[in-house]
Amino acid sequence: MGISHYIKEIGRGARGAKALDRAQAADLFGQVLDGQVTDLEIGAFCVAMRIKGETAEEMCGLLDAVHARMAAIPACAGGQPLIVLPSYNGARKLPVLTPLLALLLAREGLPVLLHGMRTEARRVLASDVLEALDIPALTAPQSIAPGSVAHIGTAVLLPGLARLLAVREVIGLRTPGHSVAKLMNPCAGPALVVSSFTHPEYFDILSGTFATLGAHALLSRGLEGEVAADPRRTPRYDAFIGGTHQLLQDQQPGTAAEVPGLPAEIDVATTAAYTRRVLAGDAPVPPALRQQVEHILHLSRQITAQASS
DSSP states (O other): OOSHHHHHHHTSHHHHOOOOOHHHHHHHHHHHHTTOSOHHHHHHHHHHHHHHOOOHHHHHHHHHHHHHHOOOBOOOGGGOOEEEEEEOSOBSSSOOOHHHHHHHHHHTTOOEEEEEOOOSTTOBOHHHHHHHTTOOOBSSOOOOOTTOEEEEEHHHHOHHHHHHHTTHHHHOSOOHHHHHHTTOOOBSSOEEEEEEESSTTHHHHHHHHHHHHTOOEEEEEOBTTBSSOOTTOBOOEEEEETTEEEEEEOOBOOOOSOOTTOOSOOSHHHHHHHHHHHHHTSSOOOHHHHHHHHHHHHHHHHHHHHHHO
16 A cells, blocks of 8 residues: 555654644554565655654654564563563664673573664674674574563564564664664563653653553663663653552762772674673772673562562
8 A cells, every 4th residue: 555645744844744643643554564664665664753752642653653563572470570681772872781681681590682783883792792702693582581681672472573674784873773672672572661762752752652561661761872871870750560660779879980999992803802891800890880781680579470460
C-alpha cells in the first residue's frame, strides 16, 4: 500500500505535522521493516520524523511493529529478568564502559544481553571490546545463563531494523530506528531494559512509552549515547516496573575532574585492558557504575519477586 499517505501527515514541518496514532505508526514501521517501501519513502520518513519528533504513542506503535517481527531471546529460568543493554553509539571522547557494566552485572549473577551494531564508522563499539575480551557474538538467539554476558548484532534479531539503522551512513541523521533500538525488549520473557537519553526533551517521551507498554526499565542520562553511567557524574535514575514509575535517585551536582584508573585512550585494546584491570581488582570500579549496578540489582529482585507472586 505504501506509506506516502502517512508521510503527508508527518512531513508538514515542525508546526504543521500531525502525529500518527499507535496503529498507524505500527503499520508504517511494519512496512519499512518488511522492505515494502522505496528508498525515497524511507528517506522522507526518516527526515520527516527527525523534524517532527516522535510522540510516546508513535513510539509504542513502532515498538509494536518491531516486537511482532523480532527473533526473540528465550526467557530466562525462574522468572529472572534478562538485563538488556542496547549499545549503538560507542566511544567518542571517553572509553565505552558498557562492556564493563555488563560484566559487573554478570559478576552479581545476572544474565546480561548487549545488542547493537555500527551506525557511525569511526566509533569504538562495545561489541568490539567484548570480542577483545574473548566473548564472541551470538549467531542466533539463545538463552542467556545467569552470571553470563552475551552480545548479538541487530541484524540477527531483526534484519529490517538493521537496514534502517544503516540509513544513518547515507543521510547523516539519527532515524526513528535508533530510538526504537534503545527501547526494544528482545526477550520472550521478563527483561529489564537499561535505557538512556541525551536530550532532556526525550525524557517525557521515553517515560510515556515505558508506562504505556507496562515495561520494566531503568532510565538515566547516559555516556555519549551509551547506557553505562558517565563515571564523572551521578545522574538521576528513573525506574519503571510494569510501567509504574519510581524515582530511584535525584541527580547530584558536580563533575569529577578525573576518574582514577580511567584511561585517556579510547581504542579497543586499551578499553579491554582497563576492563580486565577493574574486574581483577587492579583498578577501582568507578563509583557511578557501582551505583548503577546496585540499582539494576534492586530492580531485578523486584521483577523476579513480581513474577513469582
